[in-house]
Amino acid sequence: MSVARAGLRAAAVSLLAALLAAGAPAQTAPPEVVQTMCQACHGLDGNAPVSAFPQLAGQRPEYLQKQLEDFLAKRRVNDAMAPALEALNKGDIPAVAAYYAAQKPKPAGSSNERLLAEGKALYDDGNTATGVPACVGCHLAGGVGNERYPRLAGQFPEYAVAQMKAFKSGARSNDKGKVMRAVAARLSEQEMAAVAEYLAAQP
Ligand code: HEC
Ligand code: HEC
Known part of the structure; x- marks a missing residue:
């Protein structure tokens, strides 16, 4: 690469960096x-x-x-x-x-490939044999959620499993229309563990 071209490239890179910095949302201080x-x-x-x-x-x-x-x-x-x-x-x-x-999530992650694959299947397709609906229908692809349904992506599996159990037992009952209680009632402990593992690995 010629000196002139290298210089041009460096200028372009710093201009891009400046533009990105200017476009970045203002970091608000924590309340x-x-x-x-x-x-x-x-x-x-x-x-x-x-x-x-x-x-x-x-x-x-x-x-x-x-x-x-x-x-x-x-x-x-x-x-x-x-x-x-x-x-x-x-x-x-x-x-x-x-x-x-507005904070950047750091996914909990998973290294259990087998459990993760089982969880993905349940998340995307549900379990027709036991009447578990596909989670993706409400929580969206990869568990990103929307204004009506919570984000589940990246969540700690321990916490996600605890919530599913709480919905199943009725210890948590703040879901309007019992939507999550109806889902959790049909989930086995194995399915809860698998789907939580899948969710933990989502970005
Ligand atoms: C009919 C829509 C619907 C379906 C289908 C559904 N969910 Fe939910 N889920 C909800 C709603 C609504 C909430 C939040 C309830 C509230 O307001 O507290 C929720 C909450 C949760 C939470 C707790 C989140 C947190 O941060 O505490 C978990 C975990 C969860 N769902 C997992 C699942 C899984 C796994 C499936 C599939 C087996 C599933 N959901 C299917 C509607 C749904
Ligand atoms: C001593 C530890 C502790 C402190 C301090 C704490 N929390 Fe929590 N928080 C928890 C635990 C544990 C849960 C899970 C509760 C459950 O299992 O239902 C939780 C749950 C939550 C949830 C629900 C998350 C979900 O996905 O449904 C929100 C939102 C939350 N906390 C916000 C806050 C805010 C805001 C504050 C400060 C005012 C705060 N917490 C202080 C321990 C704490």
Whole structure:
């Protein structure tokens, strides 16, 4: 490559970098309550440090908002979340939901290829023999979710399985129209483990 061409290329690269920086969305500072409370378990960027706490980064803002309203109204109950909820005002919810939704998710990942393939089949096709509907019909391809259905991609399998069990037992009952309770009621423990493994590996 000639010196002139190399120089031109370098100029083009730095121009591109400048354009990308200018186009990048402004990084909003975490809301106060996230810094003082939520980050201890969910991480400052919504990627929880341990699998006991759900990933919030990249979750749909509408879903985060609904869950926080449900927790405050005790339609959804969890002992670990209770003290943090004392510090959460209803007015903080939209900013907290928007903040965590805007963070970059780091998928939990999976190395169990066999379980993952079994989970993908259930996710995409359901189980006609037992009447499990295809998850993809609501949670969309790869579990990305939309404004009505939560994102499941990248979530810790431990957490996802715990929620499916909670829906199945009725311990969690904040799904409108019992939609998830009806699905979970038909899931076997093996299917829960497989589908959670598949979801953990999704970007
Ligand atoms: C002591 C640890 C802890 C703290 C602090 C905490 N959480 Fe949680 N959070 C949890 C646990 C555990 C769950 C799972 C609850 C369950 O199993 O139903 C959860 C669940 C959630 C969920 C539901 C996620 C989903 O996918 O449905 C949201 C949203 C959430 N927390 C937001 C917050 C916010 C906002 C704060 C700060 C005000 C906060 N949490 C503080 C432990 C914590
Ligand atoms: C008819 C639509 C529908 C179908 C089909 C469906 N879901 Fe859901 N799912 C929902 C809704 C709605 C929620 C959120 C409920 C709420 O508001 O708390 C949910 C929540 C969940 C959650 C909890 C998410 C969290 O962050 O706490 C998991 C896990 C889940 N679904 C897994 C599945 C799996 C696996 C399948 C397929 C076997 C499936 N869902 C099929 C509608 C559906």
